[in-house]
Amino acid sequence: MMDRTYQESELERTVLSPLRQTSPQFWLAMAVLGAVFLWGAVMLVRQWILGLGVTGLNRPVYWGIYLANFVFFIGISHAGTLISAILRVTQAEWRRPITRIAEAITFFALILGLLQIWIDMGRPERVFYPLIYGRFQSPFLWDFTCIGVYLLSSTLYLYLPMIPDLARMRDHMTDAPAWRRRLYTLLALGWHGSHEQHRRLEKAISIMAILIIPIAVSVHTVVSWIFGMTMQPMWHSTIMGPYFVVGAIFSGIAMLFIFMTIIRRAWHLEKWIGPKQYNYLGILLLVMSAFWAYFTLSEYLTTGYGSIIHEQEVLHAKLSEEYAPWFWAMLICNFVIPFAILVWRKGRTPTGTFIAALAIAVGMWIERFTIVAPSLTRPSLGFEKVLYAPTITEVAITAGSVAFFAILFLLFFKIFPAISVWEVEEGEAIEVVHRQAEALARQKAILTGS
Amino acid sequence: MTRWGMVIDLDKCFACQSCTAACRMENNTPVAGPDQAERERTILWNEVLPFEEGEYPNVTLTFIPRPCQHCDNPPCVKVCPVQATYIDEEGIVLVDYNRCIGCRFCTVACPYQVRYFNWYAPEWPEELKEHLNPDPEVAPRPKGVVEKCTFCVQRRRKAREQAEAEGRPFNPTDFIPACVQTCTGKARYFGDLDDPNSLVAKLAKSPRAFRLQEEMGTEPKVYYLKQG
Numbered sequence: 001m002m003d004r005t006y007q008e009s010e011l012e013r014t015v016l017s018p019l020r021q022t023s024p025q026f027w028l029a030m031a032v033l034g035a036v037f038l039w040g041a042v043m044l045v046r047q048w049i050l051g052l053g054v055t056g057l058n059r060p061v062y063w064g065i066y067l068a069n070f071v072f073f074i075g076i077s078h079a080g081t082l083i084s085a086i087l088r089v090t091q092a093e094w095r096r097p098i099t100r101i102a103e104a105i106t107f108f109a110l111i112l113g114l115l116q117i118w119i120d121m122g123r124p125e126r127v128f129y130p131l132i133y134g135r136f137q138s139p140f141l142w143d144f145t146c147i148g149v150y151l152l153s154s155t156l157y158l159y160l161p162m163i164p165d166l167a168r169m170r171d172h173m174t175d176a177p178a179w180r181r182r183l184y185t186l187l188a189l190g191w192h193g194s195h196e197q198h199r200r201l202e203k204a205i206s207i208m209a210i211l212i213i214p215i216a217v218s219v220h221t222v223v224s225w226i227f228g229m230t231m232q233p234m235w236h237s238t239i240m241g242p243y244f245v246v247g248a249i250f251s252g253i254a255m256l257f258i259f260m261t262i263i264r265r266a267w268h269l270e271k272w273i274g275p276k277q278y279n280y281l282g283i284l285l286l287v288m289s290a291f292w293a294y295f296t297l298s299e300y301l302t303t304g305y306g307s308i309i310h311e312q313e314v315l316h317a318k319l320s321e322e323y324a325p326w327f328w329a330m331l332i333c334n335f336v337i338p339f340a341i342l343v344w345r346k347g348r349t350p351t352g353t354f355i356a357a358l359a360i361a362v363g364m365w366i367e368r369f370t371i372v373a374p375s376l377t378r379p380s381l382g383f384e385k386v387l388y389a390p391t392i393t394e395v396a397i398t399a400g401s402v403a404f405f406a407i408l409f410l411l412f413f414k415i416f417p418a419i420s421v422w423e424v425e426e427g428e429a430i431e432v433v434h435r436q437a438e439a440l441a442r443q444k445a446i447l448t449g450s
Numbered sequence: 451m452t453r454w455g456m457v458i459d460l461d462k463c464f465a466c467q468s469c470t471a472a473c474r475m476e477n478n479t480p481v482a483g484p485d486q487a488e489r490e491r492t493i494l495w496n497e498v499l500p501f502e503e504g505e506y507p508n509v510t511l512t513f514i515p516r517p518c519q520h521c522d523n524p525p526c527v528k529v530c531p532v533q534a535t536y537i538d539e540e541g542i543v544l545v546d547y548n549r550c551i552g553c554r555f556c557t558v559a560c561p562y563q564v565r566y567f568n569w570y571a572p573e574w575p576e577e578l579k580e581h582l583n584p585d586p587e588v589a590p591r592p593k594g595v596v597e598k599c600t601f602c603v604q605r606r607r608k609a610r611e612q613a614e615a616e617g618r619p620f621n622p623t624d625f626i627p628a629c630v631q632t633c634t635g636k637a638r639y640f641g642d643l644d645d646p647n648s649l650v651a652k653l654a655k656s657p658r659a660f661r662l663q664e665e666m667g668t669e670p671k672v673y674y675l676k677q678g
């Protein structure tokens with residue numbers, strides 16, 4: 001039922017307008033991304049028909065870019081948890097306009113991460129065997145379990161705070177196509193904004209926010225254990241778990257910067273996603289960069305100071321042999337560039353953080369790659385060293401995956417609002433009350449003549 | 451219970467690689483072809499590995515034939531998510547090709563690189579096809595799964611069947627793998643490590659005996675006798 005007296009607020013009008021009209025630029029972006037996605041999809045089908053021989057993998061480099069992609073995507077899925085859960089729990093008010101973008105990144109990154117494992121399988125049609133024959137002694141099973149739980153809980157965590165907005169769209173987006181109105185009605189679950197409903201929703205959200213933090217940590221820890229539990233040189237290390245978690249949060253925030261800047265520009269949300277978010281989140285990114293550098297130093301110095309032959313060989317491969325360009329590029333992207341930009345207040349602008357975040361996204365992908373590949377090229381049983389060069393298939397599938405991720409993300413925000421309208425409104429209301437309270441206190445002070 | 455093991459005397463081995471060839475004929479491993487071999491994708495369950503030591507002109511080259519080590523504590527079995535690779539009750543590590551999902555976790559976990567992956571569907575030149583071993587247990591593996599040395603389990607099965615047909619108990623000396631049978635230098639021994647009177651059990655206790663990367667705690671059942 002349309003309420004004809006209803007007046008949309010500026011926030012609501014702006015946030016919902018991309019859901020109503022589509023600009024030509026959007027279609028252009030979709031076309032380009034779609035083409036890249038198609039390229040990857042065709043190459044994937046070809047790989048399924050011919051076999052994994054079309055990749056650059058060999059013996060003993062059995063794992064390559066797909067595994068690096070897997071770790072990378074699962075890593076960026078930590079954007080959602082960190083921003084929304086930690087900031088929600090600590091009641092950081094500035095989080096409000098960016099939580100939904102962060103949660104959406106989590107959701108789609110997890111799907112893409114799981115997809116990489118499937119792409120990497122020699123027998124993709126047996127993808128459900130781990131469900132049927134799964135053995136819990138295998139770190140892969142730990143991964144499937146933790147990622148599954150994380151996917152479920154982050155879906156819920158994306159969905160719950162969206163319910164009031166869904167109800168709003170059900171009521172006010174009467175101009176939307178019928179299927180979308182039906183979708184909104186269905187998903188809004190009969191929300192009518194009563195006090196009781198609000199109370200329950202807030203409770204559910206705060207429980208989820210706390211629960212999801214340990215789940216997220218567990219996810220990236222067990223991802224690292226795929227490597228850590230084997231006896232390969234430079235994989236078999238206790239630092240792997242925390243190192244991966246730090247890297248995950250680091251790359252997750254970088255991803256959030258990239259996508260929130262794109263959405264902000266394309267959806268015209270500059271008024272709500274502004275200097276405050278860029279500044280605070282920029283500081284957080286800087287801190288994570290320092291953490292990452294600290295972990296990297298710990299790992300490499302410990303290995304380098306010792307003299308275990310097999311580890312030394314892998315270390316040299318990274319520092320001075322064929323993986324050196326990757327290694328040093330990683331350090332520049334993850335540490336030098338972000339530091340140079342983010343320590344300055346003037347650097348923590350949309351442009352500055354966007355550049356830093358792009359560097360980190362690239363740098364963290366390289367980090368994943370230099371963890372996966374070099375160890376395998378120097379097996380402990382004194383082999384001659386073996387080289388690994390990815391083929392065009394692997395490049396195409398990787399590019400296609402990134403494009404797929406962007407497509408899912410953009411389409412999602414064509415159907416659902418990019419900013420949590422009710423939460424921002426709630427934040428604004430809290431502000432107003434705060435200001436009134438302050439004014440009252442001041443008045444009282446004057447009256448009592450202190 | 452039998453615990454199958456192998457001993458390889460490096461003094462007697464002169465790296466002729468007949469074991470490698472015999473293994474291929476017995477177990478139907480595919481022909482990789484020159485370009486795939488160039489890319490390190492040959493499947494040789496029993497490879498003879500060269501180890502180079504020292505700097506020119508004082509270089510020594512040692513050859514070590516390397517079948518699957520059939521560890522008592524196999525890292526590959528631990529990591530397999532679907533129990534496609536398992537250790538049978540007589541200590542032989544096997545792969546169930548119908549179960550393997552091709553994740554290659556086991557291949558990176560194995561510190562001896564004994565596990566091989568089928569990058570493509572297996573192929574043989576016409577002339578070789580007629581000579582494939584007809585035993586169904588070694589039927590060519592499909593693409594996308596892992597395979598490795600089995601200590602010729604198909605021979606063990608046949609020996610058991612034979613013993614049964616002849617109405618006598620199966621004896622661990624009734625069968626030997628193809629590599630042991632072929633070995634030109636008679637450098638390889640095979641048998642029951644749990645039987646203290648067997649030749650392998652005795653040789654495994656020799657002061658010359660060692661195992662590869664023993665420090666990993668994998669407990670291999672392949673012993674080597676030091677050179678020199």
Ligand code: SF4
Pocket residue numbers: 529530531532533534535545549550551552553554555556557595596
């Ligand atoms: S490749 Fe096959 S045998 Fe090896 S761990 Fe994966 S499923 Fe198990």
